[in-house]
Amino acid sequence: MSKPRYDILLVTGSHxxxxxxxxxxxxxxxxxIIAVTDEADIDGKRRQLNMRLARALxxxxxxxxxxxxxxxxxxxxxxCAPPERRARxxxxxxxxxxxxxxxxxxxxxxxxxDDLVAAVRKAQVRSHIFSLITRPWARAAKDMMQSGRLGRxxxxxxxxxxxxxxxxxxxxxIPRQEEYPPRRQQLVEAKRELDNIGVYPISMIxxxxxxxxxxxxxxTANYFFKEHQKHQVEDFGLxxxxxxxxxxxxxxxxxxxxTSHPAGGVNRLVLVGSKRTLVVxxxxxxxxxYTDDPPWTPPPVNPxxxxxxxxSTQEAxxxxxxxxxxxxxxxxxxDAGYFLDxxxxxxxxxxxxxxxxxxxxxxxxxxxxxxxxEVVTLPLPRSPVR
Amino acid sequence: xxxxxELHFAVLCTVASNRLGQPVFVRYLWQSPEKFAVAPRLxxxxxxxxxxxxxxxxxxxxxxxxASGQVSLALQFRGGFSAxxxxxxGQAHGDGVELLVLGNKGALxxxxxxxxxxxxxxxxSKEVPDPALVAVIRKALRSGKPExxxxxxxx
Numbered sequence: 001m002s003k004p005r006y007d008i009l010l011v012t013g014s015h016x017x018x019x020x021x022x023x024x025x026x027x028x029x030x031x032x033i034i035a036v037t038d039e040a041d042i043d044g045k046r047r048q049l050n051m052r053l054a055r056a057l058x059x060x061x062x063x064x065x066x067x068x069x070x071x072x073x074x075x076x077x078x079x080c081a082p083p084e085r086r087a088r089x090x091x092x093x094x095x096x097x098x099x100x101x102x103x104x105x106x107x108x109x110x111x112x113x114d115d116l117v118a119a120v121r122k123a124q125v126r127s128h129i130f131s132l133i134t135r136p137w138a139r140a141a142k143d144m145m146q147s148g149r150l151g152r153x154x155x156x157x158x159x160x161x162x163x164x165x166x167x168x169x170x171x172x173x174i175p176r177q178e179e180y181p182p183r184r185q186q187l188v189e190a191k192r193e194l195d196n197i198g199v200y201p202i203s204m205i206x207x208x209x210x211x212x213x214x215x216x217x218x219x220t221a222n223y224f225f226k227e228h229q230k231h232q233v234e235d236f237g238l239x240x241x242x243x244x245x246x247x248x249x250x251x252x253x254x255x256x257x258x259t260s261h262p263a264g265g266v267n268r269l270v271l272v273g274s275k276r277t278l279v280v281x282x283x284x285x286x287x288x289x290y291t292d293d294p295p296w297t298p299p300p301v302n303p304x305x306x307x308x309x310x311x312s313t314q315e316a317x318x319x320x321x322x323x324x325x326x327x328x329x330x331x332x333x334x335d336a337g338y339f340l341d342x343x344x345x346x347x348x349x350x351x352x353x354x355x356x357x358x359x360x361x362x363x364x365x366x367x368x369x370x371x372x373x374e375v376v377t378l379p380l381p382r383s384p385v386r
Numbered sequence: 387x388x389x390x391x392e393l394h395f396a397v398l399c400t401v402a403s404n405r406l407g408q409p410v411f412v413r414y415l416w417q418s419p420e421k422f423a424v425a426p427r428l429x430x431x432x433x434x435x436x437x438x439x440x441x442x443x444x445x446x447x448x449x450x451x452x453a454s455g456q457v458s459l460a461l462q463f464r465g466g467f468s469a470x471x472x473x474x475x476g477q478a479h480g481d482g483v484e485l486l487v488l489g490n491k492g493a494l495x496x497x498x499x500x501x502x503x504x505x506x507x508x509x510x511s512k513e514v515p516d517p518a519l520v521a522v523i524r525k526a527l528r529s530g531k532p533e534x535x536x537x538x539x540x541x
Binding site: 154155157159167170172175176215217219221223224236238240241242246248249250252256257259260261266268270272273275276277279373374375 | 407408410411413415417445447449450451454455456457458459460462465466467468470472474476477478479484486488490491492493495497498530531532
């Protein structure tokens, strides 16, 4: 077996998606994970969680990112810091000449996105943001579009919902007043779900069509969870957009509760073409299996993660897999492996920082629209003096 | 299924059973290769959605064009519930209906694959559309901005 050729540094540890990304990198013979690190001034809880993942992987924890970037031989950094800290960490890593593997969504502010794009370009490092573009259903959809079998694309309708969390606790009758720019992204109990989940269909539509979003009208809401309502972050969002040349696009996204779907959630895309319509469903092809097994029931609430964001917190409450729907197709290559393929071939990822920044802009346009109740035109205006 | 009134009735019964809890969001896409009057069809669909959600329609925003046969409405209801209602002229799968109703305690799904095997696009019922809804949809299509709904849109 050949020696690993990519030494990887992990920024942040447990209770982030790093739990999953680390497993993916560790399973790839091209990689060696050398340490977990983070910014020096993080709080004690985050430090403990970082050290927990380091222990689980049997690697050291380095408590100062700046020193780690200097001291260690590092080819790539996997960054799963919360969105609020992600930009400055990713910029520091890029400036140190490290390739970037970043959790989604990219960053919460337009200035952050622009700065990160500039840093990546200046440093000439490769970058990739976690997405679903490596999934076989996504590749098949793109192949079909490029084959011309759909004809001219005339409309796109996409729905992405995560079936997690104990729902039915939001209070109705409290009008949601959206804020722009959004100040909170990710808390222990709740995330901004238009941002967190809506990022998937938006980036997928960008990737499939290669077209720019030109207008966005959005509504955000609190339909399901008291936790989101308490922190004034939405659990649901919808968009009605147009792409360049006026192509209409609708998107709905959010978190709808453990029992609202027989699998992990809805992930569908309807591509209306002049010759035919293509329905892309992440849950197809599938088997449906009904037996005398006890019916699936949601796990108890883990107070450290009531919405079921992280793998370890769900294992801690012994979540049972949903197995009524059985995938009848291979899951396809891992997202991490795709980026390693890009590095091997010295080519840009199809979901690089500059590409993901376009999705960030659409999301910000959506929040601006939801806050104002008006249609927002893209690209968003930039401050002339910074 | 003779026409979509049977499907609509099944949805209404499910909603009325409270199995979904309070319905909060509807995604309703209807597709047909035949020519149809866009605004009246959207008004019919909007009226169904309004009945399922049980709230007064407050604002309508439209994208697409009637000429292209591709129009989507973002509907906002007075109590905060919402919907995406779309028509698409084109070759449909099955009955041409993609329907999702989210309640605060459950969800209802119907997609083209749930239709009668071998069925073509389901015809719409011949009920006369609410003229007030037709008017506001046409206005939203013309203006390209969210339009308030003044009256005639009670559930």
